[in-house]
Amino acid sequence: MKYLLQIDFPYSGPFGDQFFESMKELAEDIANESGLVYKLWTENEATQEAGGIYVFDNLEDANRYLEKHTQRLTSFGFTDIRSKVFIINEALSAITKASL
Numbered sequence: 001m002k003y004l005l006q007i008d009f010p011y012s013g014p015f016g017d018q019f020f021e022s023m024k025e026l027a028e029d030i031a032n033e034s035g036l037v038y039k040l041w042t043e044n045e046a047t048q049e050a051g052g053i054y055v056f057d058n059l060e061d062a063n064r065y066l067e068k069h070t071q072r073l074t075s076f077g078f079t080d081i082r083s084k085v086f087i088i089n090e091a092l093s094a095i096t097k098a099s100l
Helices: 016-030 059-075 090-095
Strands: 003-010 036-044 049-056 082-087
Touching: 003 059, 016 036, 049 059, 059 082
Parallel strands: none
Antiparallel strands: 003 049, 003 082, 036 049
């Protein structure tokens, strides 16, 4: 069973290529998280939001990472951090072309 973790928060930039440059080191660190299958980075300049969609191969690592990353974001000065954890229905997701 796989788990989806959704995190987003108000973010005023940078976006696009500058976002990549400013977050590359953090992305390399996140790539080494225990249980992480992958992360999709999200950003929306129009609504001034950023965040990510994460897939973990177990609930314990998803919850551990949520706590760790929430503390990290708070230490960076971010507030109004929103998060949700879902069980992924892999059978239905496979029909709709998900690569898990």
